[in-house]
Amino acid sequence: AQSVSQHNHHVILSEAASLELGCNYSYGGTVNLFWYVQYPGQHLQLLLKYFSGDPLVKGIKGFEAEFIKSKFSFNLRKPSVQWSDTAEYFCAVNPFGNEKLTFGTGTRLTIIP
């Protein structure tokens, strides 16, 4: 069964700092990869996704993620964070053609103004 690891449980940054959140998965075949964000009091929203093609994908709000197949990783990055980026971030994976989306435990990001 596939699993997803997010090693950073809580990250605290100052505004304008650069961000990188780690995501590693365990599955040997073709996968679809996602990052979702949950702002305080709001529902899960899709930040970006990777299905195939260019391993560097760009999402909303200036976020991007890079799929490195050899490392089974899909890290999320943002060059300069804002206070409004304070939220919980979830990495999720599903094998190609499989309906089950497996989530990591999430990373809580706190941005200090």
Next chain:
Amino acid sequence: ETGVTQSPTHLIKTRGQQVTLRCSSQSGHNTVSWYQQALGQGPQFIFQYYREEENGRGNFPPRFSGLQFPNYSSELNVNALELDDSALYLCASSSKERGQETQYFGPGTRLLVL
């Protein structure tokens, strides 16, 4: 806003009772998935419905059951509620396209079992 709606928003039940949660999928989507999110955890896959049939199930007991209707809306039913069933229940709708499916989530129903 994703267009996925869920009702009710909050619910309090006692152990042993039964509960029904509802979800309306986004326009154009034919697939609904249900997840349980315990406090401090990521969502856990319960099951998925596609064209009114169960299309995959996670590690949840049979007292978790569901339905999908012809308009693609869905219900999650939980019988014999246990304290550990307290969680946020999320519904996600999607459209199956050549194995590339993006799930869009509703706001969830927060269930508290006393």
